[in-house]
Amino acid sequence: MTRLFNGIVAFGSALLLAVTLIGAGFAAVAIPDAATATLSRAFSGCDQPNTPFTADELxxxxIAGKHYTFDDNDREKLDAAIAEANAAAEADGRATASTRENAARSLPADAISHLDDVYRVASMAKPALVIVAVLCIAGLAHVAVRIGRRALGRTLIASGELVLAAFCALGAWAAIDFDGLFAAFHSLFFQAGTWTFPYDSLLITLYPTAFWMGMGGIWLAVTCGLSILAVLIGFTLGHKQHD
Structure with a gap:
């Protein structure tokens, strides 16, 4: 019975670690502002050369949109950031007050609704990933103490290789058809028709396809890097003598 229980814990720990590795990549793009700031300065407005906003305003x-979607869901702060950018554009003649409510300069109700949908998903995902990480640590500790280093090594290798295989497949899909992958990902969480917007809307101007490709690249790099580290640690433990 003990052997069966240990096997179940080792298997479960490998799955929990796989989810944790994927979650670490998500955390890298969703929690700090660095990824959003860097990619926005590089790509926001890249498909809209006639946007009235400067790179800094975009x-x-x-970043305000990221805070609204993943952090505090504070509508007043988001509206204030958009109003400030519009006021600056109007002050030096890049735009006129009469077009401020245009979808190219504001976030209409459907755009806000989508951001709220993302916030709800993220609000559930973040605590769930923390719980998974805690259970993962507990499971790996059990494997290390009750079964041994080599069993821990096998668990790390299995989990790391599983995630690497999955992300290599996703990376290949993204390279061949990023729009298809993007659509499939959204269809898992959102109703059809609630996450598509005109190409010249402010939401798409702020977060164009190139922006999301960059986000995906960061997620891929962080998760794959940690997965490789898990595999390397697993091999190291596997070549050590039993305790």
Whole structure:
């Protein structure tokens, strides 16, 4: 019975670690502002050469949108950031007050609704990933203490290789058809028609396809890097003598 229990814990720990590795990549793009700020300055407005906003104004609104979607869901702060950018554009003649409510300069109700949908998903995902990480640590500790280093090594290797295989497949899909992958990902969490917007809307100007490709690249790099580390540690433990 003990052997069966240990096997179940080792298997479960490998799955929990796989989810944790994926969650670490998500955390890298969703928690700090660095990824949003860097990618926004590089890509926001790249498909809209006639946007009235400067790169700094676009970055400011993109970061405010990230805060609204993943952090505090504070509508007043988001509206203030958009209003500030519009006021600056109007002050030096890049835009006029009469077009401020245009979808190219504001976030209409459907755009806000989508951001709220993302916030709800993220609000559930973040605590769930923390719980998974805690259970993962507890499971790996059990494997290390009750079964041994080599069993821990096998668990780390299995988990790391599983995630690497999955992300290599996803990376290949993204390279061949990023739009298809993007659509499939959204269809898992959102109703059809609630996450598509005109190409010249402010939401798409702030977060164009190139922005999301960059986000995906960071997620891929962080998760794969940690997965490789898990495999390397697993091999190291596997070549050590039993305790």
């Amino acid at each position: 970055a400011s609104m993109a």
